[in-house]
Amino acid sequence: MPEYQRPLTVAEYEQNFAQIKPDMSATMAYNESARCLFCYDAPCQQACPTGIDIALFIKQIHTDNLQGSARTIYNSNYFANICGKVCPTEVLCEGACVHNHSQNKPIEIGRLQSYASQHAISENIALYAVPKEKNKGKVAVIGAGPAGIAAACELSKAGVEVHIFESKSSPSGLALYGVAPYKITNQEILEEVAYLQAQFGFSIHYNQPISSKEQLAKLEADFDGIFLGIGLGATNPVLANTQNWANVWGATEFIEQLKTDFQKVVIGKNVVIVGGGNTAMDAASETARMGAASVKLVYRKSKEEMSAYEFEYDLAKQVGVQGIFGLAPAQLLGDNSLKGVSFTNEKGETVEIGCDMVVLATGQQKQTQFLSQIDGLTLNKQGKIVVNEQFQTTNPRYFAGGDAVNGGAEVVNACAEAKKAAQAMIKTLFS
Ligand SMILES: Cc1cc2nc3c(=O)[nH]c(=O)nc-3n(C[C@H](O)[C@H](O)[C@H](O)COP(=O)(O)OP(=O)(O)OC[C@H]3O[C@@H](n4cnc5c(N)ncnc54)[C@H](O)[C@@H]3O)c2cc1C
Ligand code: SF4
Structure with missing residues (x-):
């Protein structure tokens, strides 16, 4: 058994939890991008829940168009760097890469994705012309996890004023509080969220749990629509006491x-x-x-x-x-x-x-008690929020996405669902 000593300092902790997908250098990214076959109808793209045009962003890396590459990624997935590191790429894009059929190593899509998106984050590149005046209407988002933040980005980009109410003191939900430290550092997660917030201009109100019917009624009165990105709850108790x-x-x-x-x-x-x-x-x-x-x-x-x-x-x-x-x-x-x-x-x-x-590690409970306070909201037998194809709940002013809807999946699923929900909100509430 490999021996790990209890880490006492930050440096020892970082050593014990060394990154399993370390950042690529420019040379590594160039060489790795050269191996891509830029497949037509690329299976890697089809395997991505957010449908990133992977062949295109890899080609853009190869031709030294890092800004274009980052835009290609962010166009589909707002958690670009985070997903490059935390996605189970082995069973998604990289698992589908055609190189697997010829016994070659699949393209390291996740690391390339992080390479391009980190460029946009570290240079603070504004990739979108976001309206400064948000006059399209107002949406409240409950929960600043991947789903809530992805919804906020998409809504803000369309000129909607977004306020996120978050019970904790930091953003990103389980991406920050759950994902293993050897996949991504907390600092990187917070940097990407800060980058998104600066670019899209949504507000996050921390330490603001929404828990009562009165609070919900106030949100309903003050906002045109509400997005539920509340995730799941505490661990299921399987043993007594x-x-x-x-x-x-x-x-x-x-x-x-x-x-x-x-x-x-x-x-x-x-x-x-x-x-x-x-x-x-x-x-x-x-x-x-x-x-x-x-x-x-x-x-x-x-x-x-x-x-x-x-x-x-x-x-x-x-x-x-x-x-x-x-x-x-x-x-x-x-x-x-x-x-x-x-x-x-x-x-x-x-x-x-x-x-x-x-x-x-016996699964997480659903937040059924909180959700039961929303009039007309239907939960299925497992306690998941019931939504239609547009991620609209059975109360038409509420939309939802992420773990609270899918019962617990990955960051990339939360981002994909929330983006679809936000697009549907723009269409049904503001046009
Ligand atoms: C231990 C663990 C490891 C994981 N590792 C990975 C991984 O490696 N890769 C991967 O892709 N996925 C991983 N996941 C799954 C991934 O983290 C989740 O699928 C994803 O974070 C779901 O996003 P979400 O926004 O739906 O919910 P969450 O991330 O749970 O965010 C919900 C947010 O809402 C807030 N909130 C909840 N209720 C309220 C309320 N009433 N009022 C205000 N705020 C509220 C919470 O504080 C939280 O910030 C892991 C999950 C766990 C538990
Ligand atoms: S399947 Fe593999 S080789 Fe083909 S475009 Fe995707 S990453 Fe490149």
């Missing part, structure tokens, strides 16, 4: 603490991660990189049935995480302090695994 134990975490809560202040996080020596999705893989890799001596990832079904991408499981294994399958969690063990977890196997037998830290 978890809140009474020290060192028993929900995965999203643990990762948020890690990404907010890694020095405060207490990491056990022997860690058990419960779950088989991508968040479980992240939590496993992260506790290993924070210096845990042993990390066991325990999933109730078989390895093949895990919903996590294979490359995410590989990443966890590379840092020494051990997968254990066919064990369903039953209860926490210990008196005053955590001693382990008992599981039930397929034969109904009890199996105990000793540990001094547990992370439950």
Whole structure:
């Protein structure tokens, strides 16, 4: 098992969480772009949820037209640099690249995308002529995650005045508080959002949770339409009384603490991660990189049935995480302090695994209580907001996109859905 020491300084933390897709130099970008075949009807573009014209932006990099390249990307996806780094490119654009058929390495589309978009961000290039006077109408956005910000960009570009209400003190939602630190740094995420905000001119009101019917009524009175980009809620509690134990975490809560202040996080020596999705893989890799001596990832079904991408499981294994399958969690063990977890196997037998830290990566709850306060809004059986093809909810003044609608997908899906919703809002509310 590769040894990671507990990082004590920022430099040690950055070393343990070194970027898995480091930035390309100009020479690397030139050489990599030269390998692209600029395919007709490119499969990489078809595999991208935001439909970026990938062949075009790669050609523009190759001909040293970085501004044009960045514009091509931003035309389809406002989280251009962020998605270049955090998208599961292995199963999207790069997974579809024709080079895979000839046993060649696929084009590193994600890194090229970040290379071009970072140019626009660092040079603060205004790619769009955004109306300074926003006189087309007013929209309130609830939630400054990828969905809320993408909707705000699209609406502002069309001259709509946008105010985002965000319960936390920073923008970007789970892109900032959830995505693994070895994929992108917090600083880069905040820089891209600041770039977008300066260019499009929308307002974000931080520490402003919208939670009551009165607040919703005020938004309805003050704005022409409302976009819901609220994402999901806290981790599903699968074991009883978890809140009474020290060192028993929900995965999203643990990762948020890690990404907010890694020095405060207490990491056990022997860690058990419960779950088989991508968040479980992240939590496993992260506790290993924070210096845990042993990390066991325990999933109730078989390895093949895990919903996590294979490359995410590989990443966890590379840092020494051990997968254990066919064990369903039953209860926490210990008196005053955590001693382990008992599981039930397929034969109904009890199996105990000793540990001094547990992370439950058992999915996130839906925000049904908050959503039930919106008149006429329909949720499906799983608690997802019901929308039509235009991402309009069953209350015609509310539109929605991202995790609250799709139940939890990727940053790129939230951006794609929110852009469509914003376009529909412009059409139905303001024309
Ligand atoms: C641990 C983890 C790792 C992930 N890793 C990746 C990855 O590597 N790559 C990838 O593409 N995707 C990843 N995802 C998924 C991705 O982060 C989400 O799909 C995406 O952020 C969803 O965007 P969203 O805007 O719909 O919701 P969110 O990102 O959840 O944003 C919602 C925002 O709304 C705010 N909010 C909620 N309720 C209210 C309210 N009532 N009032 C005001 N504000 C409110 C929240 O504070 C938040 O800022 C990961 C998710 C998790 C949990
Ligand atoms: S499929 Fe691969 S080679 Fe073809 S355009 Fe896309 S990145 Fe280039």
